[in-house]
Amino acid sequence: MYEDRIRQPELRQKIMTAEEAARLFRDGMSVGMSGFTKAGDCKALPAALAERARQEDLKLTLITGASLGNDSDGLMAQAGLLARRMPFQADASLRKKINDGEVMFIDQHLSETVEQLRGHNLAPIDIAVIEAVAITEDGGIVPSTSVGNSASFVEQAAQVIIELNLRMPLSLEGLHDIYVPAARPGRTPIPMLNVDDRIGGAAIRVDPARIAAIVVTDSADSPSAILPPDDETQAIAGHVIEFLSGEVKAGRLTPALLPLQAGIGTIANAVLHGLLDSPFAGLTMYSEVLQDSAFELLDSGQLDFASASSITLSEARHETFLQEVERYRSRLVLRPQEISNHPEVLRRLGIIAINTALEFDIYGNVNSTHVGGTHMMNGIGGSGDFARNAHLSIFVSKSVAKAGAISSVVPMVPHVDHTEHDVDVVATEWGLADLRGLAPRERAELIIERCAHPHYREELRHYFRQACKRGGQTPHMLELAFSWHERFRRARSMLA
Amino acid sequence: MYEDRIRQPELRQKIMTAEEAARLFRDGMSVGMSGFTKAGDCKALPAALAERARQEDLKLTLITGASLGNDSDGLMAQAGLLARRMPFQADASLRKKINDGEVMFIDQHLSETVEQLRGHNLAPIDIAVIEAVAITEDGGIVPSTSVGNSASFVEQAAQVIIELNLRMPLSLEGLHDIYVPAARPGRTPIPMLNVDDRIGGAAIRVDPARIAAIVVTDSADSPSAILPPDDETQAIAGHVIEFLSGEVKAGRLTPALLPLQAGIGTIANAVLHGLLDSPFAGLTMYSEVLQDSAFELLDSGQLDFASASSITLSEARHETFLQEVERYRSRLVLRPQEISNHPEVLRRLGIIAINTALEFDIYGNVNSTHVGGTHMMNGIGGSGDFARNAHLSIFVSKSVAKAGAISSVVPMVPHVDHTEHDVDVVATEWGLADLRGLAPRERAELIIERCAHPHYREELRHYFRQACKRGGQTPHMLELAFSWHERFRRARSMLA
Numbered sequence A, B: 001m002y003e004d005r006i007r008q009p010e011l012r013q014k015i016m017t018a019e020e021a022a023r024l025f026r027d028g029m030s031v032g033m034s035g036f037t038k039a040g041d042c043k044a045l046p047a048a049l050a051e052r053a054r055q056e057d058l059k060l061t062l063i064t065g066a067s068l069g070n071d072s073d074g075l076m077a078q079a080g081l082l083a084r085r086m087p088f089q090a091d092a093s094l095r096k097k098i099n100d101g102e103v104m105f106i107d108q109h110l111s112e113t114v115e116q117l118r119g120h121n122l123a124p125i126d127i128a129v130i131e132a133v134a135i136t137e138d139g140g141i142v143p144s145t146s147v148g149n150s151a152s153f154v155e156q157a158a159q160v161i162i163e164l165n166l167r168m169p170l171s172l173e174g175l176h177d178i179y180v181p182a183a184r185p186g187r188t189p190i191p192m193l194n195v196d197d198r199i200g201g202a203a204i205r206v207d208p209a210r211i212a213a214i215v216v217t218d219s220a221d222s223p224s225a226i227l228p229p230d231d232e233t234q235a236i237a238g239h240v241i242e243f244l245s246g247e248v249k250a251g252r253l254t255p256a257l258l259p260l261q262a263g264i265g266t267i268a269n270a271v272l273h274g275l276l277d278s279p280f281a282g283l284t285m286y287s288e289v290l291q292d293s294a295f296e297l298l299d300s301g302q303l304d305f306a307s308a309s310s311i312t313l314s315e316a317r318h319e320t321f322l323q324e325v326e327r328y329r330s331r332l333v334l335r336p337q338e339i340s341n342h343p344e345v346l347r348r349l350g351i352i353a354i355n356t357a358l359e360f361d362i363y364g365n366v367n368s369t370h371v372g373g374t375h376m377m378n379g380i381g382g383s384g385d386f387a388r389n390a391h392l393s394i395f396v397s398k399s400v401a402k403a404g405a406i407s408s409v410v411p412m413v414p415h416v417d418h419t420e421h422d423v424d425v426v427a428t429e430w431g432l433a434d435l436r437g438l439a440p441r442e443r444a445e446l447i448i449e450r451c452a453h454p455h456y457r458e459e460l461r462h463y464f465r466q467a468c469k470r471g472g473q474t475p476h477m478l479e480l481a482f483s484w485h486e487r488f489r490r491a492r493s494m495l496a
């Protein structure tokens, strides 16, 4: 059985049920699991571990690539399994436990988690649980639809559990490029010069003796939950494309642009979707997630090559992709998230980064994570890796949320994920502000006039004018800086 | 004349006075000047340009390495010469003009300025003005006590003016290592594997035809203004050294640690000075500035090698250094600030970064630039380059300023330069908080108990407890978050 998927005969003896494998875990362990924005996550162990936690005292530190699918994060959180969770999540029940202070959530730049582990700034991984398509003759784990942090988890963990997912076609083999930087000191440059370079092996190396269990599963990734483009996201896309066209006209970019990164979520997907009607061609992507829009662009022929750490698609596209991997093989690569997001590589390639803000302020500081400044939405994800090191760092957002009761352009953001230094351009459905080379006071005028919703514009102008009377590089009236957020907390609307 | 310093005879015809050279500038030009934290700045052109601006309409965009000495920034600001200034300054009169909104100051990560120029995100440099020790036979400019952005300014500028400073000894030749990354796409890895690698040439390449003027000067760099260690800075140093010793004991670091970076200012200098009494040996530095303390450690033999972009010393040390360059030659290198601060190199080497905060909040977000959240002090400098990419990012501060009227540990910083993600450790004279792997609520307890001044501790505890009742990953009461800053603004004291 499973000859094609478990190519070392001895390993087949390690097949067991998820319940049996779950018994390998002990209270207080640190666990590294595959899974990145719902792709390539483990399908069986999360439920089996949650079940154990319901029966007995079992609390774990769970480290993943990014968010998990299949309600796994919620299931594990509700069972009380998760003492600590890093570096990203996007689950409603886990989010509640985090904001209630029951789960300690460590929000991290996605390129940094394994660096922190490798440098012993975090406790070591006891068990790695990795979804795989196959285990090769020479002890290689072939990941499925994401790579995430799996290669480093396997390298560092005392024990490895494989979830062999029969639903994932063997054709995925060869899509991955596994390169792991060495410990320091003594590290050498990452030899990546182009988005389509292959610099590592096709599988994750593992000493078979460390494989403690193989659990066979058969289920699909959860579909992505992005909404279709609407008038506003189309307007945002329009502004971004007009801006990039201007850069091409001015000779600062060629029609192939530079490698694109697009963040998670509906708006970033819509911007990329908008490129279908753009004059750009010969495009490349160097991103962390590929959403539906990336495949639309691969299909249209505008996108030559896409590099990422995971593929997160709608249900229909996911099915088609798994059936037609061959069609994309030569134009696709999946890498460890440390490499897809690595400052060294991003700075070298010169990325155009498009990420989504919950809100930004009149000076261009961005909050992507904390609703109301306090409550975690998802996490910073890779947005910091890309924004800091990009050639152009673009943040997009609708100008209002909650049917206009919240302005996403505010006097001061109550939580900063990206400082003004790392934000070159902001855009809403109303327009785009090109902030390059501008001082804070100049940024404010542009942001207010181009990006804020007209309902909120006059009050922003007033705030800025009054603040300027007090002087400063970045004028503010601290006693009023969060008055809009306070208004919303009390009256459920930021409108005066 | 100047045979030893101007080694192409034709070039000697280009010698002129500073006043003559100043006539090459036209209103609205973008000018790149050498100078990094007072070292290697131009001594004559700033005054000559200021003089012209007093007589006629002349406004420039001035881009430097970092801050200038000799009151040049103040002189130029007061003369109305500076329309725009980037990426850093540390001058009282310029600071005032910036905070009054008269000079547009663009505060930048020091590794990024030339990247922004190279990528055409900023207007091109019209004239570069570079202090030099000599011009070589084959058209190389030998910089003096800093490299800063000079190499890229020369590469990009239409015209180059050299300030040949006779006070700077020829023995400085050979100390510099000039490497400039190529434009994108097509850039290759920076081949730096160790702090003492030399990867470029000893001089800045220039086509002599682009040299428009040579101005001969004869004056020293301004001395650094750091204060000697006091009880508090010594206590801070003690906590940092104890922490690092703990890392060595735990086997996470060797006694050679990892390459050290220490920020500008009195406190960072004191921490490094404290290493003189530490058990560490075989140390290296990969920093942007070398202050007195670095030379003390070179002299004591504890520091094997120091790499930086500038050397900024007290008056006595400056003199000795210039007389005894030979003594240090094999253990010192000066690089472009893009390379001393480059994310690629920093991440590869794994730096221990020690920078100074004006204030930090209970969650570990750091303000290094904006007094009261609004008024620029100096600028972010290289602190972001190092903090983001370090193996260990340490921020130090005295727990109070202005004789206790200001707490440097606050509920929320009113300006964020470094987010909690980029801050591993904070320390004041009271103690050190090791924040690695901790969630915000855990960070708060440690920061309050270990770092805050006892006079402010109870109120911080109260704020945190009350905020937690409202929930959230990062609990806050926005209406009170800046109440301490408001109190100070109104009553000149944060004390209740």
Ligand SMILES: CC(C)(COP(=O)(O)OP(=O)(O)OC[C@H]1O[C@@H](n2cnc3c(N)ncnc32)[C@H](O)[C@@H]1OP(=O)(O)O)[C@@H](O)C(=O)NCCC(=O)NCCS
Binding pocket: A262, A263, A264, A265, A266, A267, A268, A288, A289, A355, A356, A357, A358, A359, A368, A369, A371, A372, A377, A378, A379, A380, A381, A382, A383, A398, A400, A401, A402, A406, A407, A408
């Ligand atoms: C910011 C982020 C949450 C936006 O996601 P999105 O799907 O594009 O955006 P939406 O407009 O659907 O907003 C999501 C939710 O935030 C709410 N929201 C938007 N702006 C808000 C604001 N200023 N204040 C409060 N809530 C806001 C929306 O109402 C919506 O709420 P709902 O889920 O209750 O309907 C998402 O991009 C994210 O998590 N980013 C951080 C990580 C990241 O950038 N990774 C990039 C590299 S992959």
Ligand SMILES: CC(C)(COP(=O)(O)OP(=O)(O)OC[C@H]1O[C@@H](n2cnc3c(N)ncnc32)[C@H](O)[C@@H]1OP(=O)(O)O)[C@@H](O)C(=O)NCCC(=O)NCCS
Binding pocket: B262, B263, B264, B265, B266, B267, B268, B288, B289, B355, B356, B357, B358, B359, B368, B369, B371, B372, B377, B378, B379, B380, B381, B382, B383, B398, B400, B401, B402, B406, B407, B408
């Ligand atoms: C933050 C910084 C100003 C501290 O400098 P320093 O010389 O070590 O520190 P000092 O304690 O002497 O403080 C400098 C001034 O800030 C004031 N200050 C300190 N904390 C303050 C606070 N929380 N609020 C207001 N003012 C404060 C001090 O009173 C002092 O004022 P004075 O000049 O009127 O006496 C300096 O390190 C800096 O500019 N950093 C940003 C750039 C950087 O980090 N570069 C690092 C790579 S080189």
